[in-house]
Amino acid sequence: EAIAMALGAAGRAISILARDAMTVWPVSEVDPERCAACLTCVRTCPYSIPAINEKGVSYIDPARCKGCGMCAAECPVNAISVQNCRTEQIEGKMTALFAAPQG
Secondary structure (H helix, E strand, O other), rough: OOOHHHHHHHHHHHHHHHOOOOOOOOEEEEOOOOOOOOOOOOHHHHOOEEEEEOOOOOOOOOOOOOOOOHHHOOOOOOOEEOOOHHHHHHHHHHHHHHHOHHH
């Protein structure tokens, strides 16, 4: 039974490891032109992902970001946005959702 379980786990792992690339989203992005390096995102992130880079602005590693949006919500200068969760996109989804059905 243990061998069968191990083979099943290995089979699932190889299906992930055999991919050339993996898509991870949504993730937070920082606009370096707007970032004030105030460290709010660094203190707010529950996963300790944001850090100040060598250019003196916040950097969020997309491979580690969980996309929770806490940093974007707390950024005082709105320099951080979450992919696929920008205001225009959410407004477009809401408009489409509540649009009168055509027919």
